[in-house]
Amino acid sequence: MSKENDPPKREKKRAALYPDNSPTFYVGSGNNSELVINILKGVGWEQITESNDESFRLKWVQCNRSINWNSFREGDQMVNHIPNCSLFTNKLNLLCSLQAFEKSQNQLPNKAFIPLEEYLPLTYKLDDKADRESYFTNAKNDELWICKPVSMNQGKGIYLVRDPDVLKQKLDQIEEGQHKRFGVTKPSGRIIQKYINNPLLINKRKFDIRCYMLIANTKPLLVFFHHGYLRLCMNDFKNDDDNLITHLTNQFFQKKDPQYKEIKEDTTWTMEQFNEYINNEVAEAKGLPKDWVLNGLTKRICDIMTQVIHSVRFKLQRKTGYFGIYGYDFMIDEDMKIWLIEVNVNPAITTNTDVLVKAIPPVIEEGLKIAIECFEKARSNKKILPLTAQKNYQLIFNELKVPQPKPNLERSSTILRRSQSISPPSSNAKIINSHTVTTTTLPPKNKVQKPEIRNSPGSPVLSKKPVPIINESQPSRPVQSEPVFKSPTDYTKLKLNALAHRTKNTTNLNSLELKPATVEVYFRTKSGRAQRIERKAIPTTIFPPPKIVIKS
Numbered sequence: 001m002s003k004e005n006d007p008p009k010r011e012k013k014r015a016a017l018y019p020d021n022s023p024t025f026y027v028g029s030g031n032n033s034e035l036v037i038n039i040l041k042g043v044g045w046e047q048i049t050e051s052n053d054e055s056f057r058l059k060w061v062q063c064n065r066s067i068n069w070n071s072f073r074e075g076d077q078m079v080n081h082i083p084n085c086s087l088f089t090n091k092l093n094l095l096c097s098l099q100a101f102e103k104s105q106n107q108l109p110n111k112a113f114i115p116l117e118e119y120l121p122l123t124y125k126l127d128d129k130a131d132r133e134s135y136f137t138n139a140k141n142d143e144l145w146i147c148k149p150v151s152m153n154q155g156k157g158i159y160l161v162r163d164p165d166v167l168k169q170k171l172d173q174i175e176e177g178q179h180k181r182f183g184v185t186k187p188s189g190r191i192i193q194k195y196i197n198n199p200l201l202i203n204k205r206k207f208d209i210r211c212y213m214l215i216a217n218t219k220p221l222l223v224f225f226h227h228g229y230l231r232l233c234m235n236d237f238k239n240d241d242d243n244l245i246t247h248l249t250n251q252f253f254q255k256k257d258p259q260y261k262e263i264k265e266d267t268t269w270t271m272e273q274f275n276e277y278i279n280n281e282v283a284e285a286k287g288l289p290k291d292w293v294l295n296g297l298t299k300r301i302c303d304i305m306t307q308v309i310h311s312v313r314f315k316l317q318r319k320t321g322y323f324g325i326y327g328y329d330f331m332i333d334e335d336m337k338i339w340l341i342e343v344n345v346n347p348a349i350t351t352n353t354d355v356l357v358k359a360i361p362p363v364i365e366e367g368l369k370i371a372i373e374c375f376e377k378a379r380s381n382k383k384i385l386p387l388t389a390q391k392n393y394q395l396i397f398n399e400l401k402v403p404q405p406k407p408n409l410e411r412s413s414t415i416l417r418r419s420q421s422i423s424p425p426s427s428n429a430k431i432i433n434s435h436t437v438t439t440t441t442l443p444p445k446n447k448v449q450k451p452e453i454r455n456s457p458g459s460p461v462l463s464k465k466p467v468p469i470i471n472e473s474q475p476s477r478p479v480q481s482e483p484v485f486k487s488p489t490d491y492t493k494l495k496l497n498a499l500a501h502r503t504k505n506t507t508n509l510n511s512l513e514l515k516p517a518t519v520e521v522y523f524r525t526k527s528g529r530a531q532r533i534e535r536k537a538i539p540t541t542i543f544p545p546p547k548i549v550i551k552s
């Protein structure tokens with residue numbers, strides 16, 4: 001039989017990564033959307049093109065306004081945004097979140113906490129009257145500041161401020177114009193930040209570091225880190241240069257230079273190139289260990305990312321199917337100090353240089369596969385970790401392994417509170433743990449035999465079990481006093497009237513101030529007798545508290 005008559009061979013389809021009856025996806029236009037489309041088609045998903053079609057399994061868009069949150073089906077759909085992710089992607093909200101977190105950490109010290117001034121340049125909120133006046137009071141004419149809109153990217157709306165009086169006049173003009181146009185003064189939505197005057201330079205040019213944070217799952221919260229690339233300015237750095245191309249490193253501004261097409265390949269570096277440069281040109285002079293970029297720098301960036309997550313994790317909206325890839329921008333000064341510049345909700349994934357072709361597609365592809373795997377496991381109530389899709393992403397926050405705050409006192413089976421009166425221990429009292437505790441036995445309650453209940457004369461008795469009768473003349477068994485902190489064995493009912501009030505002593509972090517109070521704990525034993533325990537506390541600030549005395 002000739003080969004011409006043979007039936008044509010069918011091309012083998014690539015097996016889907018997570019086969020589920022051809023799941024569908026929608027990708028919005030812009031920001032190199034073809035990259036995301038090719039990745040999802042490569043794992044066996046089918047594309048839908050109608051933006052209003054809510055039958056998608058996954059939706060990838062540039063901003064969360066393109067998502068109908070009211071029709072989102074948790075556990076059935078995925079979207080690449082979290083509804084209130086602006087808590088850390090908006091410049092003003094990021095500042096407020098970090099400031100609130102720092103205030104809480106000052107009350108509850110944490111070894112892993114990084115003070116705000118160690119990684120965030122000094123920033124003022126121009127919308128806040130007190131903050132604005134504080135800036136104008138402290139700013140000097142010879143200082144360089146940078147003014148930014150709180151919710152824009154690509155360097156739009158940014159300008160340098162060298163004279164605070166000029167800024168004040170500009171803000172007054174803006175507010176006056178808004179007042180004439182709208183009848184009310186609209187907030188300007190801006191922050192002003194201390195400019196880093198001594199940035200570390202590469203061949204006399206300013207640069208920053210773009211790296212990525214993946215929130216792969218929100219229930220539980222799982223956060224990953226991935227290396228990115230370097231963005232360099234085309235012009236040599238000069239503090240007195242007012243050209244923003246000299247100061248802003250993003251590609252949106254660098255493209256405006258007429259020479260960009262000729263030297264664009266030198267505006268981006270891989271992290272490996274940067275590591276080699278630091279090893280050869282900087283490490284010896286700064287006293288850095290070898291491969292500091294891949295070790296020390298990476299660890300510091302991950303610590304800052306983790307702190308950002310801690311500052312918002314209790315406020316983030318959580319649903320199975322929420323995920324996001326966020327772009328973090330960092331700078332390094334001459335003292336090798338790492339500064340957080342901003343967090344981008346929609347980082348650019350265009351690949352207009354050879355370095356970006358190598359750096360960005362692996363970040364998006366692996367990030368999508370990790371998010372899909374987490375989603376499939378979470379909706380099936382399976383154990384999420386370990387992940388087969390995880391290769392170059394580094395897990396930096398696992399909510400399931402976050403240590404919970406430990407109680408200051410050991411939990412006991414019976415909780416007592418203190419009384420205002422002070423009772424000294426007696427000679428025949430038992431010493432248990434701290435304050436004086438007196439145990440007394442109450443007389444047993446008499447149980448009266450209830451009459452038999454009948455529906456009508458001659459009807460059968462509804463309750464067949466006889467009700468026991470306790471005679472008052474029967475001697476009551478003595479109730480033995482036992483340690484308060486011993487686990488109960490014969491209690492069938494436990495009623496607490498109040499709990500002890502404990503307040504933190506701010507002067508001594510290892511001490512505990514105990515407020516006097518009174519608590520009475522009642523419980524019923526199987527024999528029907530009631531026992532009352534009264535605790536008469538001795539107020540103290542000693543931690544742990546002194547011993548408890550039990551009187552029989």
